[in-house]
Amino acid sequence: MNKKRNYIIGYLYLIPALVIFILFTYWPAIYSFYLSFFNTTTSTGHAIFVGLSNYAYLFRTGQLPYAFLTAFEYSLVRFIFAFVISIALFAWVESRGKYLLKNAIPLIIIPVLAISLVYPALSFWGGNTYMIFLWVLFGILSFYFAKNIAFLKLHMTLFLLSILGFYIVAFYIGNRMDLYTLFFDIAQNNSFVMSIWNTFYFVIIDVPLTIGISLAAGLLMKNLPFFKAFFRTAFFAPYVASIVAVSLLWLWLFNYHYGIFNFMLSWFGIPPINWLNSAALTMPTVAILSIWEYFGYYGLIFLSGLQNIDQEYYEAAEIEGANSFQRFVYITWPLLSPITFFVMVVSLINAFQVFTQVYVLYNQMPGPYANSGLTMVFYIYNTFYNEQQMGLASAAAYILLGIIMVLTLIQFRTTEKRVEYNI
């Protein structure tokens, strides 16, 4: 009896917050999902069940310049090419030492074969089934041989960057069509695809730079002997200001004629940049602003993680004669990985919500022209608030949610084994 009473008390504690979560989070989540299958133009009017056609409408492709399969084939061939070359490169880096003899054969054969086939693979034979087969074979072979490369495992990020680099090289040498360009072509005619494009562009610039700069800020705040509090306050100050005020401020800093940035560029003889009136610079501009706004906040989270690392590790390392770079790579970075992971997830979710900056910087428009600043949240806002298409907006919102979920899950899966909890 007493136990039951305790249970009831426990639930009573939950009630106020739980009601709010149910009313404004869980129920809306279900309700938006439901709405995304309906065509409704007013808030109270008749909703017509349309099945998946809202989603289909969002991803309508229009006329494609070339088939999806061709683009896919090109992408695949290039990706495996970049993969093979990268593995060869990494194995070579490692084998310079004592592993040279052991790995010599695959390391010589793979690049030679790869390079002898570079040109045909990249240009007109890109879509050939025979080529795909060959390159997949190479990929599997090189993966098999490179399984034991310790350097690759240690520097996964570098490896991914290397793949990306070789992919880009291959793209520019060969026939310039792949999934990426196809996607861009679709985006020209479909504003939702454009918004996905822009949002990813923003995330790719924003998240790595934010993490890098905030990690640097965290390390500095940890290691400086004096004026810690001053720098902490300084770094955190931008986060306190509202995004509207901050965007307004940067509107002024980015001003073409009188802005301080173009003035500072003039010290180095660089001609003024039209920050706010160029489609290509729209997302980088917004990203600079966002990095500035958030790096202090994430820096503080990094700092709290750094202070939780046991000082003994550093002392031991110092006795062993490790320099500061080695201490960072072998102690700080692995022990900080839970925090890095947390910051990655949070900043990624945060970056996908970019809206206000664009709204203020571009005067309520999605970018200076050609929808260059149309982000996914902007698309949702616009379809919902201006066009009153609740169903379509809900469908778009669910796709945003889906993308965030998938990316977060990927992050969980890829970092699960590497993140070192509780040492």
Next chain:
Amino acid sequence: MKKQKKKIIYFFYYVAAVILAIFAIGPLVWMVDTSFKTNSEVLSYPPSWGTINALPSRSLTADIIKTRAGQSSNPSALSLEALLGSLSTAQTTTLASPDTIAIHVLGASGYRGTGTMPRRGILIISLINNEGDLASYPTKFSTSDFNKVVNQISSISPLSTDVEQSISNLSQYISDPQEYILNFYDAFLYGPNPIFSRINFISNLLNVNGSSFQDQLAIFKKGIGPLTGIELKEISKILENALNLTTNSNAKTEISKYINDIKLYLDFDQFYEAQKQTKFDQPIELAFILKSNQLKIVKAPSVVESAYTSGDQIYITFKNTSFVWFLNDSVSVKANYNFWEVLANFFDNYVSAWNSAPFGIYYFNSIFVAVATTVLNIIFDVMMAFAFSKLTFPGRDKIFIAIIATMMIPYQVLLVADYLIIHSFGWINSYYALIIPWSATAFVIFLMRQSFNSIPNDLYDAAKIDGASSWRFLWTIAVPLSMPVIITGALLTFLGSWNSFLWVLIMTDTANMRTLPVGLQNFIINSGAIFNQLMAAATFTMIPVVIAFLFFQKYFVSGFFRSGIK
């Protein structure tokens, strides 16, 4: 040796830290700096740090309005700002009475780009003649001399056709010397299409056939405004030389016409200047009167009767003399401010930004909504976190995970459904819509649970044995023990509420319910790009949160560390 190396490393750390700090703080400093500037300082390149708003005196660029036709005759002589200012006000200058001189003040600190002067302080106005001395004016005017000179200039011939035309037009004013003088200078120098306008007059001269003075005249094309008396004398000399040299009879008559044109003007000008006998003994000092167009005369020569202002113009009325005597003069305007007036100038942008939108309402709404949200958050979140941490009931951890999972859902995704739900409650455009949905935050619950977990269970058991209820234990022991984390949570929710934009934008549609970010956004749209006022508005929207942050910083940071995000 090792110490040396450490010092070098610290040096690089500090360089990096200072660079990052400049990146972080620099824009904010520049924002505050810009908010104190005048319009013309904002729109100046290269940018500078200082502002004349902080100085006790400044000189203002000003012109005497010399013609009835309205605007200053030559737009190309104006600065871009002054031109925009004069276009935006679109004033047609009508001279109120012949006794009144109108002074157009251009380079003053502006409101909304019109170039209006700050309406405070003491204006020191000096009328200055060609020699750079204080100007003179006649006290007694002899009509007989006037008639003589009119007769004299009417008899000059031959004249070019447009001068002849002008002189015959002027004959209607012979009975009214003042009008005659005004129209004379209008026609020759200051009117909309004057005879001695620099480009036209010289071009006409250059078109004279068979003449050999082209090279000598070309230099007169440079310069601004109509030709001056000295220049006209030189041109006249060149022309006389040319007249002696040329043999072409057509050219001869043409040239002599131009010589006579100039002679006519110079004769009249000599008469005009000769009339001015009395010199101003001191500049005119005027003071602004609150909420009135009248200007108070602080110190002035007895000839000044009254003064008033309208827009960016100052009108000074004379006793016994007329403004026509200052047509060839220029004016220098200086403004002096006392300490309070300097202060008022300094915060001018803040005052005008505050007054040009209902920022008072926005401020109240922001504070009310943020405080209410924070208080509700603390109560609800503490309760939930406590239940998750210290109470036992079935499904506890599953519910906790369900709550934490909501952190992954951006609220923009739920915006449509939330809007429809709030609409069905009838909460659109009310405080409920801004407060209630935000009165529980998953992240804060997570932080607080971490903190409560660090309180030993024994403490709770001991309190229970002593007869304390869980409610009492929560508020008298658990909450005080986790104060830093609670303050962190409070600050995060306060910040979130204070800075929330899209939600407020969608859930409200009248100014009465809007908070500062949305109000500020409206202000940006409505006011155009006057960056000094915009920066002032941005600054005063940030002040409360900045103060709150500075005040609670210590707790905030330690709360972060205590919560031990892992």
